[in-house]
Amino acid sequence: MQKHALIKIDDKEHTFPVMTGTEGEKAIDARNLRKETGYIFYDQGYGNTGSCESSITYLDGDNGVLRHRGYTIEELAEHSDFPETAYLVIYGELPNAAQRKAFGQLLRENAAIETQMQRIFEGFPKDAPPMAMLSSIVGSLAAHYPQLATNNFEKDLQQFDLAAAMAISKIRTIGAMIYRHNKGLPFVHPKDLPFCNNFLHMMFSEPYQEYAALPEVAKALNLILLMHADHEQNCSTSTMRMVGSSGANLFTSLAAAINALSGPLHGGANTAVMQMLQSIHDENDDGTRFIEAAKGGSKSSRLMGFGHAVYRNFDPRAKIIGQACDVVLKKLGKSDPLLDIAKNLEQAALKDDYFISRKLYPNVDFYSGIIMRALGIPTNMFTVMFAIGRSPGWIANWREVASNPKGRIYRPRQIYVGPVKRAYVPLANRK
Numbered sequence: 001m002q003k004h005a006l007i008k009i010d011d012k013e014h015t016f017p018v019m020t021g022t023e024g025e026k027a028i029d030a031r032n033l034r035k036e037t038g039y040i041f042y043d044q045g046y047g048n049t050g051s052c053e054s055s056i057t058y059l060d061g062d063n064g065v066l067r068h069r070g071y072t073i074e075e076l077a078e079h080s081d082f083p084e085t086a087y088l089v090i091y092g093e094l095p096n097a098a099q100r101k102a103f104g105q106l107l108r109e110n111a112a113i114e115t116q117m118q119r120i121f122e123g124f125p126k127d128a129p130p131m132a133m134l135s136s137i138v139g140s141l142a143a144h145y146p147q148l149a150t151n152n153f154e155k156d157l158q159q160f161d162l163a164a165a166m167a168i169s170k171i172r173t174i175g176a177m178i179y180r181h182n183k184g185l186p187f188v189h190p191k192d193l194p195f196c197n198n199f200l201h202m203m204f205s206e207p208y209q210e211y212a213a214l215p216e217v218a219k220a221l222n223l224i225l226l227m228h229a230d231h232e233q234n235c236s237t238s239t240m241r242m243v244g245s246s247g248a249n250l251f252t253s254l255a256a257a258i259n260a261l262s263g264p265l266h267g268g269a270n271t272a273v274m275q276m277l278q279s280i281h282d283e284n285d286d287g288t289r290f291i292e293a294a295k296g297g298s299k300s301s302r303l304m305g306f307g308h309a310v311y312r313n314f315d316p317r318a319k320i321i322g323q324a325c326d327v328v329l330k331k332l333g334k335s336d337p338l339l340d341i342a343k344n345l346e347q348a349a350l351k352d353d354y355f356i357s358r359k360l361y362p363n364v365d366f367y368s369g370i371i372m373r374a375l376g377i378p379t380n381m382f383t384v385m386f387a388i389g390r391s392p393g394w395i396a397n398w399r400e401v402a403s404n405p406k407g408r409i410y411r412p413r414q415i416y417v418g419p420v421k422r423a424y425v426p427l428a429n430r431k
């Protein structure tokens with residue numbers, strides 16, 4: 001097995017160690033490249049660059065493999081639920097009965113948002129975008145709980161268990177409050193309920209009528225959140241690590257990750273998928289317009305929910321969620337014309353050479369909205385749901401950064417292409 005990489009620059013040979021991960025991934029250790037050669041690697045978007053060693057999630061994009069701490073997403077989808085998978089992603093092991101009970105209790109005890117913190121909503125317009133509210137309010141956790149957010153890794157790690165459970169639980173509650181705010185409805189306080197049941201209660205209960213989630217509904221929501229728990233060094237998770245690497249606390253780093261997720265090429269895609277499917281439905285179209293526009297190559301007309309920076313095969317989450325759509329709709333006694341449109345669109349794209357040649361397949365966002373809509377969750381809340389699901393992954397990655405004694409602040413380099421040195425020109429002499 002090759003232990004070193006040889007790079008020849010200006011007739012001089014340089015060797016760099018080769019790193020091998022537990023799944024056989026290979027990397028050239030370039031930490032001394034600039035010092036040894038004066039050169040840097042250029043890799044726009046870091047698609048060929050590893051920023052860290054991590055033990056949380058393994059992806060094999062060519063074979064559509066996704067594992068959390070060694071457990072396949074297929075097994076977790078079949079046997080686990082969101083809180084258990086959140087525990088696994090954060091702590092590295094499936095919880096035993098006592099650990100699961102204690103974690104569930106921490107989530108319950110930290111579900112409420114203090115009245116003073118609730119006042120933040122008074123400053124938001126009724127129709128404020130949910131993700132803009134989510135990042136602001138989550139960031140304010142650092143203001144409301146400064147004792148858990150000292151920006152001192154040693155101190156913050158001593159209180160990590162409480163801060164982590166608080167973050168997961170309160171992001172869920174804040175999500176429900178955002179929905180109520182957008183509807184002009186009073187907030188609903190959390191109850192002593194399982195995680196997803198509590199979320200649905202806080203979303204849909206009314207003063208005159210309690211909302212008690214059917215088991216199928218709670219199970220479907222657990223699946224959706226579990227599917228989003230973590231996904232290696234995606235844009236928002238890399239942001240979490242980048243901000244955390246400066247020593248920033250968990251809550252502040254979460255606000256940054258939420259902002260990164262909000263972009264339409266990342267977590268905003270699930271909303272864009274449903275808007276695309278709805279347009280096809282309303283125009284009684286067969287999707288050809290969107291497929292042809294997507295082949296034009298502009299980022300703004302891409303086929304949303306298709307393609308992935310890592311998967312060059314099916315996103316395993318898309319397969320699982322796609323299969324769950326039929327089951328959930330049937331159990332709820334519902335049908336959704338957008339599901340048939342999505343399936344037809346998928347079939348049409350997968351036969352089109354443009355998508356085949358670029359290995360563009362459905363990703364996690366292509367079908368997730370169908371299930372969320374069936375649960376009564378509005379489209380403008382879909383990215384908030386993604387954030388609730390991804391919170392354990394972000395937190396686990398922050399913990400790896402904070403607990404790495406050899407960690408360094410993230411500071412990528414660049415290739416400067418601006419003006420070379422020139423003298424100052426007094427205003428009077430400028431054209």
Ligand code: SDX
Binds near residue numbers: 304306
């Ligand atoms: C998520 O990283 C993660 O793990 C993210 C995520 C997670 O769990 O965190 O999986 C969640 O963000 C899923 C992706 C959600 N986004 C979308 O569905 C938006 C649509 N997809 C694309 O914008 C795109 O596929 C990306 C952003 C997801 C990936 O972009 P890449 O890897 O940078 O792809 P690229 O821009 O290099 O594209 C390669 C080619 C280009 O064509 P050519 O220049 O070679 O002619 O494929 C084309 C692109 O134009 N292309 C698409 C396309 N995606 C890529 N063309 C039409 N429709 C698309 N969806």
